[in-house]
Amino acid sequence: MKKLLLVDDEEAIQMVYREEFEDEGYHVISALNGEIGLAKFKEDTPDLVILDIQMPGMNGVEVLRQMKMLNPSIPVILSSAYQEFKRDLGTWASDEYVVKSGDLDDLKNSVRRLLKLDNK
Amino acid sequence: MPELRKDPVLGRWIIISKERRKRPTDFPVEVSTGLGGFCPLCPGNEAFTPPEVFALRDGGQPANGEGWKVRVVPNKYPALIIEGDLSKEGLGLYDRMNGIGAHEVIIESPNHNHSFADFSPKEMALVFKAYKERIIDLEKDLRFRYVMVFKNHGRAAGASLEHSHSQLIALPILPRMIVSELEGAQSHYKYKERCIFCDIIHQEIQQKERIVCENEGFLSIMPFAPRTPFEMWILPKKHSSAFYTQNDGELYSLAELFSESLQRLCKCIPNVPYNYVLHTDPLRSGGLEYFHWHFEIVPKLTSIAGFEWGSGFYINPLPPEEAALFLRESLTLS
Numbered sequence: 001m002k003k004l005l006l007v008d009d010e011e012a013i014q015m016v017y018r019e020e021f022e023d024e025g026y027h028v029i030s031a032l033n034g035e036i037g038l039a040k041f042k043e044d045t046p047d048l049v050i051l052d053i054q055m056p057g058m059n060g061v062e063v064l065r066q067m068k069m070l071n072p073s074i075p076v077i078l079s080s081a082y083q084e085f086k087r088d089l090g091t092w093a094s095d096e097y098v099v100k101s102g103d104l105d106d107l108k109n110s111v112r113r114l115l116k117l118d119n120k
Numbered sequence: 121m122p123e124l125r126k127d128p129v130l131g132r133w134i135i136i137s138k139e140r141r142k143r144p145t146d147f148p149v150e151v152s153t154g155l156g157g158f159c160p161l162c163p164g165n166e167a168f169t170p171p172e173v174f175a176l177r178d179g180g181q182p183a184n185g186e187g188w189k190v191r192v193v194p195n196k197y198p199a200l201i202i203e204g205d206l207s208k209e210g211l212g213l214y215d216r217m218n219g220i221g222a223h224e225v226i227i228e229s230p231n232h233n234h235s236f237a238d239f240s241p242k243e244m245a246l247v248f249k250a251y252k253e254r255i256i257d258l259e260k261d262l263r264f265r266y267v268m269v270f271k272n273h274g275r276a277a278g279a280s281l282e283h284s285h286s287q288l289i290a291l292p293i294l295p296r297m298i299v300s301e302l303e304g305a306q307s308h309y310k311y312k313e314r315c316i317f318c319d320i321i322h323q324e325i326q327q328k329e330r331i332v333c334e335n336e337g338f339l340s341i342m343p344f345a346p347r348t349p350f351e352m353w354i355l356p357k358k359h360s361s362a363f364y365t366q367n368d369g370e371l372y373s374l375a376e377l378f379s380e381s382l383q384r385l386c387k388c389i390p391n392v393p394y395n396y397v398l399h400t401d402p403l404r405s406g407g408l409e410y411f412h413w414h415f416e417i418v419p420k421l422t423s424i425a426g427f428e429w430g431s432g433f434y435i436n437p438l439p440p441e442e443a444a445l446f447l448r449e450s451l452t453l454s
Contacts, residue, residue, distance in 0.1 A: 067158075069157045086197035097197055
């Protein structure tokens with residue numbers, strides 16, 4: 001079972017994502033801020049990270065740079081409600097950038113693509 | 121008494137507020153410390169960028185690997201996309217078109233901590249060569265009318281990574297600022313039959329008070345009506361409207377003067393954030409007698425607030441004659 005680390009400060013997002021991805025057969029671990037996310041990244045070695053950008057404390061781009069420093073081979077998807085952060089070249093360290101929407105198809109497809117799973 | 125000054129090309133007014141007169145040390149500069157961590161622009165991390173469209177590397181080394189000196193890649197998350205045909209439509213009195221364009225990032229050095237102002241002229245000339253080669257290549261794409269090359273240095277000036285880089289965007293339209301500059305220059309040419317920038321160069325060399333430094337081929341000046349303190353223009357002394365026509369020797373000469381100008385600025389205001397923009401002629405314009413390519417370097421030392429947005433005026437607390445004097449005295453070059 002592939003392990004996803006979800007880092008997002010919004011509990012409602014966490015709840016929805018967890019439900020959707022667990023239904024797809026993933027094991028989901030989560031963190032409500034960047035610092036905890038980084039600690040879980042080190043401890044739990046996920047197969048993939050879904051990372052919010054705008055969070056209190058360390059923002060997602062800072063967390064991303066630390067994660068890639070620790071292990072560049074673990075794919076990280078930046079997931080934000082805003083396109084604007086794409087202007088930050090620090091986002092290039094991510095493997096994909098998915099704009100949040102009510103429909104999770106894009107995000108699910110990105111996860112499958114990066115984990116090299118067959119698209120359903 | 122404040123003074124209003126008019127830019128002779130754009131007709132834009134600025135206010136020199138002499139009573140707010142300042143010294144270089146009076147401008148607060150936020151020192152941005154490097155974030156540390158992974159850098160997608162560093163050698164070894166080429167897989168995190170899109171495949172390169174241009175690189176200067178020693179012979180024999182394969183593309184998209186290490187060993188490069190300057191590397192140009194498409195923006196991973198571009199503002200405009202390169203694929204597709206141009207499609208324009210009217211919505212009543214409004215116009216819109218799809219977002220076609222090329223958005224590229226020029227990675228200026230393999231060394232993460234090498235600040236552009238500290239580049240040797242040889243290193244800087246390679247960056248300018250990359251600009252030239254990309255403009256020549258993008259000119260072949262008939263969808264594009266203009267290539268804008270710019271650099272953001274420092275967080276306050278919009279840079280999001282400390283690894284030295286600049287950007288270019290090839291656009292299917294002429295930016296309004298360039299249109300205004302072309303119109304202003306053309307108007308002067310119609311009246312005087314001379315390039316206004318050549319006239320500026322001639323007058324500045326005579327007057328000397330706004331010159332920062334010069335060499336045989338290029339001149340670095342503070343413009344008569346600068347938007348911000350220490351705004352600098354770097355122009356070729358010989359008339360040329362197209363940056364891409366410069367040969368390697370001219371690019372090296374430009375790099376020597378550009379490097380000296382930035383060193384003087386950074387000596388005067390350490391860690392100064394700045395933007396620079398290359399002003400060159402529209403693609404396929406065939407050489408214009410009335411326009412003159414140049415770089416504009418704009419330090420980010422003052423804020424743009426309601427008055428500036430509303431009026432288009434800029435308030436500059438430091439006359440360019442004094443700013444140029446500060447820069448001339450800032451370095452004792454051996």
